[in-house]
Amino acid sequence: MSESKTVKFKLNGREVEAPEGRLLIDAAKDAGVEIPHYCYHPALGNPGNCRLCVVEVQGAPKPLVSCRTFVKEGMVVASDSPAAMRAQQSSLELHLVNHPLDCPVCDQSGECGLQDYYMEIGRYESQVREDKLHKGKRIEAGPHVMLDQERCILCTRCTRFVDEVTKTHELGIFGRGHGQYIDLVPGKTLDNPYSGNVVDICPVGALTEKDFRYKVRVWYLDETDSVCPGCSRGCSTSVHTNTERPWHNDGRRVARIKPRHNPEVNGWWICDDGRFGYDSLDHDRLGRVMRLKDQRRELSWTEAFEEIASALASRSAGKGAGGLVVIASGMLSNEDWAAFKVLFVDTLGVKHFVFGPEPDQLGEEDELLRKREKVPNLKGGQAQGFGTEIPSASWDSLAKDIEAGKVWGLYVVERDLTKVWGQRTADLLSKLGLVIFQGPNKTATGDLAHYRLPATAYVEEEGHFTNFGGTVQAYKKALEPLGSAKPDWAIFHGLAEHLAGDRREEAVA
Amino acid sequence: MSTKILTQHFNEPKLHELATYRKLGGYKGLEKALKMKPAEIAAEVAKSNLRGLGGAGFPVGGKWSTMPPADKAPERYVVANYDESEPGCFKDRVLGERAPHQIIEGLLIAAHAVSAEWAFIFIRGEYGIPFKILEKAIAEADEAGLTGKVRVRLMRGAGAYICGLDTALLETMEGKKAWPRQPPPFPTVVGLMGQPTVVNNVETLAMLPHIIVNGGDWFAKLGVLPNPEKKLPGSGGTAVYSVSGDVEKPGVYEFAMGAPLRAIIDAAGGVRGGRKVKAVIPGGASTPPLSASELDTPMDFDSLRSVGSFLGAGGVIVLDETRDMSEVAHNIERFLAHESCGQCTPCREGSEWTTRILGRMLEGKGTSGDLPNLQRIGENITGKVICALGDTVGMVTRGFMKKFPDDFKSKVPA
Ligand SMILES: Cc1cc2nc3c(=O)[nH]c(=O)nc-3n(C[C@H](O)[C@H](O)[C@H](O)COP(=O)(O)O)c2cc1C
């Protein structure tokens, strides 16, 4: 399409402009006027079935649905006139005739389209004297999603999602008229890799997250802009945390992760791995700085930096920096990568690194969002030379070098070597005089190390990831670090400072 | 006096057979049409003032003219709408059972007029006998070389009133759930499988051979001529009425457009048992009722509109003085609630709610809020839904309440 023309039209008495051919509902939104709607979704089309977005257009014989009306030069539109409001209100009333009104036990409460619009445009006295129709209430649609057919308003967003976005067709509309209901297509379960998105697009409590059900009320949640670390797509997300009431949500701080609309990266969606992969943020976390061998004990950061710096310095001096191998990955932020380089390349002169995602950080890829590399920031490492000037060594050659006694130390950042070497790992590590592990979570590798340093999880720090396409995105701090965990860059920085201090002392001596 | 075009030879016992139909002049229209240019046929039909007899009364010539030119869109279809599911309508059934070739001939003329090489007849699933008769008639016509290069196919519905609505019919023909589309674009532009498609009722199509043989002017003059002063388009030719309810001889009766309603009731033997008329539903269950004082209303599209109803598909349902109109309204609303496709909320929920309120009133449990609610719910549906079925849902009860308020007031506390 060529550059579209701009048209002027009147909305609620105000002159506004919009590109010609824009849907009225979108043009109104651009102008700051939210017209109530359920079925319309910018990514899922405008079937016009909910009939809530009705507006008055001067000259039209009847109210028009703004999701199927295009703006025209000189059009006069009212979304807030008495007639338009009455039409919207009556549509809402009809949506609620058979709605079970089980808000007190519904997880959608607080973010429900029916509640919100009732407060906004409804506020009428119910006239319904009849019993409600009954349908299925507790249907396991798939591994992540529960379906309640009574709460459903038949907007068809979910069926359009599985038909048009994932093209997996697990959900369908069955029956006719008021007996109609959403259900699984016989023989299918809602288990596509993007199934959780149907919960977000469902405007009511018909589709809810199994994980989130009955855990915590949405109005107790804080929301923080974040970026999913699950793969090199780096989807924009919002992390929802529950900190004020630790007795809710089974004591977990992270209650759920939602997609954040970003047309450049992920559109409206995220995958289920990213959405439900937050368990590690509250479970099996490292919180203490530990020396695990030669008199196991907890250390202060200063003690740890001193001991590790001097061990690294003395061994490098004696055996050469070539015997130290550093293992890292695209889990590091841009800030981490910069400090990483200062410590290992500039200060210690390390020659051998392993940071490629093979084999343990690879997974499934598809055309929608998921990328093969299951780490968010290989590009950020490349910007520092890792993967460009500095190659990633292979795991096999590293194992051989260890066997051959060419390696004296390993510095492992956030990576579990047992996922690569399996049972051999303990044996290989036992041949080394110095193994340092740094990361947010407990791992078999961490337990085998001489020093184990607790790092913050991404939700406990702020930073930037550069995704596969080069888009740099900031993620914000949602939670305080657990225990004495520090961001990776701060650990690298602390060690570099101590090493520099050692050198200064050497120089003085 | 009734004027007969489609039913003129209905006394002929073997009219459904090709030989008999041809002997009585059948397929002369097609023969003539094949010698005409498509545009000439369309012009003749436009002149005839033939209006769609499936319910909406849309001028046929006007509809055809909205098709894009054949060279721009060569793949195009004609569909005969034989879904006839409107309560009170059975004229299409009789037309197909008695004179299937009249429909096939009309369909072939329409195909030629719009340059379509595929012609479909979509017949409601419950019409088993007409289906068999048509199937045989198509085979006969094929064998006799009458279908020419047009492939005629018969498709059977699966039983839903909404499938009779043209855009829902196209959906179901494509194998989808029969949810009406929301024009524009209209089927003549984007129809079956996305191609330009003309959908016409079978009775409408059956008129075409007669228009071609006798001329558009002849047909127009049989009916009600346009009235440019009042901006009324008029209605050409005749209509075949299905007369049912409280009459002595329910059945199918053909009259010229503009014949008074009373004449149609008289033809059906008058009101059963010598009782008085209380109400007449003129065009099938979804058209608002007329009262006994409106029996002189001329039966044509414009006249019925002027009295707040519709000619619809000519399903005349006569209700005598013993009938309670709140029961009739309940019956129709229950039908519509059952048949609502459920796509859009006001119709889906409103039809069911209305039915339940009326049902409760009839059980003697009416409340003071019921009548205002029925009125309000109806207003909130009509004009705010996707298709005409929903508009009807909102109109039926209001129509009966307006003309027969006492039958409703008696069901709620004073
Ligand atoms: C709910 C509904 C049901 C309909 N059912 C039929 C039907 O059974 N047969 C029919 O010919 N038209 C039916 N129509 C009208 C069609 O949509 C369409 O207008 C007609 O087939 C066009 O043909 P005509 O112009 O020859 O009447 C129905 C319309 C509605 C709204």
Ligand code: SF4
């Ligand atoms: S389950 Fe939710 S998204 Fe699906 S149709 Fe019902 S209300 Fe809409």
Ligand code: SF4
């Ligand atoms: S008005 Fe009724 S029948 Fe028509 S689309 Fe809406 S729900 Fe379906």
